[in-house]
Amino acid sequence: MPELPEVESYRRLGEAALHREVAEVVAPDTWFLKGGLTPEHLVGAVTGRTFDVSRRIGKLMLLDTDGGPTVGLRFGMTGRLLVDGHAGVDELEYSSVRDEPAWDRVTFRFADGGDLRIRDPRRLGGVLLDPDEGRLGVDALTVTPAGLRAALGASTAPLKARLMDQGRVAGVGNLIADETLYRAGLDPARPAGSLAPAELRRLHRALRATVSLLIERGGSHTGDLQQARRPGGTCPRDGTALLRRTVGGRTTWSCPRHQR
DNA sequence: ATTGTGGCCTGCCCGC
DNA sequence: TGCGGGCAGGCCACAA
Structure with missing residues (x-):
């Protein structure tokens, strides 16, 4: 989409x-x-x-x-x-x-x-x-580490939900959210405000890299996780059976092994 | 203020 | 072969 x-x-x-x-x-x-x-x-x-x-x-x-x-x-x-x-x-x-x-x-x-x-x-x-x-947050393509930290704040909402809140970070949809968290190795259901500084840096790098890569590849459906985002799908990184859940009201696929 | 939920739109896919 | 029920998710209204 x-x-x-x-x-x-x-x-x-x-x-x-x-x-x-x-x-x-x-x-x-x-x-x-x-x-x-x-x-x-x-x-x-x-x-x-x-x-x-x-x-x-x-x-x-x-x-x-x-x-x-x-x-x-x-x-x-x-x-x-x-x-x-x-x-x-x-x-x-x-x-x-x-x-x-x-x-x-x-x-x-x-x-x-x-x-x-x-x-x-x-x-x-x-x-x-x-x-x-003014209702839109900072653009996901150009967000800074400080901007991302501010967007997440001390929120107890699921990390994924906060990332997809267009008033905080603009441009992240369901597929990019899953791909970014997969690359960052973070559990989508973690409270948004619970990230340690090192995890925040990982998320920032993963977000910027994911958005740039998907623009280059030509679409939000071209991520590495995308092909495994189906029943029976396994993690492209470690082969673990992917977990399908609803997080933040959205269908969410993640790896229970390396996303923590 | 923040967080969560349900409904809207309708083409497409699957199973009978 | 036709048909009907789910399903997809961005956005918004609304509730707690």
């Missing part, structure tokens, strides 16, 4: 949509417009403008308009970005690759004939206008 690596791909793809006049905005699905946004408002705010910056904070993609508002794109777990018919990501775990125009929830048509579309079969994503960027 789109986690930080996919949205980073979408952000880069979005750069192909910059400096092109938006001639038409099509938003047929009002459910997909969030924060009280109406189709009329979105059309009026963006038509005739150009996008001049393509940004990303965590899993939120931001397109700044030239002198106007910022358009926020959320991809949920099944959303794709298409620019001029090209997809930002080929393969998407749990989603579909079918070319189904009915899944296009919002389309910005450019005066030159091309377009930028968000296509989401399950309608779990959304489009916002001027989203509150």
